[in-house]
Amino acid sequence: MEMHTCQVCNKLFASSGPRICAACMKRLDKVYERAREYLRDHADAELNASSLAEAIGEDVRDLEILIAEGRFERDTTAADPEERRRQQLLSAFQKSLGDSSGSAAADRRTTYGRDRHGRD
Numbered sequence: 001m002e003m004h005t006c007q008v009c010n011k012l013f014a015s016s017g018p019r020i021c022a023a024c025m026k027r028l029d030k031v032y033e034r035a036r037e038y039l040r041d042h043a044d045a046e047l048n049a050s051s052l053a054e055a056i057g058e059d060v061r062d063l064e065i066l067i068a069e070g071r072f073e074r075d076t077t078a079a080d081p082e083e084r085r086r087q088q089l090l091s092a093f094q095k096s097l098g099d100s101s102g103s104a105a106a107d108r109r110t111t112y113g114r115d116r117h118g119r120d
């Protein structure tokens with residue numbers, strides 16, 4: 001096994017792959033959990049290391065590393081306007097599939113009723 005310098009705490013440690021030592025990894029996992037929870041509760045919060053660190057009371061450096069590692073990418077895709085629009089369209093589409101006949105009939109009925117009412 002090779003010796004690596006932890007990119008978080010700069011301590012030398014033995015590793016075959018990751019460049020973050022076990023102690024930092026453990027801490028980062030906790031920070032990640034907290035940050036993810038925060039982002040989930042604050043959908044409009046921007047993915048910014050310093051504001052996020054302040055919000056959850058963690059070290060800004062830990063958050064910078066998590067962001068640099070792309071840990072939040074999967075969780076924040078929904079915050080991306082383009083992606084959010086896509087998901088809205090998708091859920092609207094799925095909804096229309098679910099009760100397409102129902103809503104279409106309701107629309108027709110409304111128009112029909114209004115027409116009849118107008119004629120009366």
Ligand SMILES: [Zn+2]
Nearest residue numbers: 006009021024
């Ligand atoms: Zn470390």
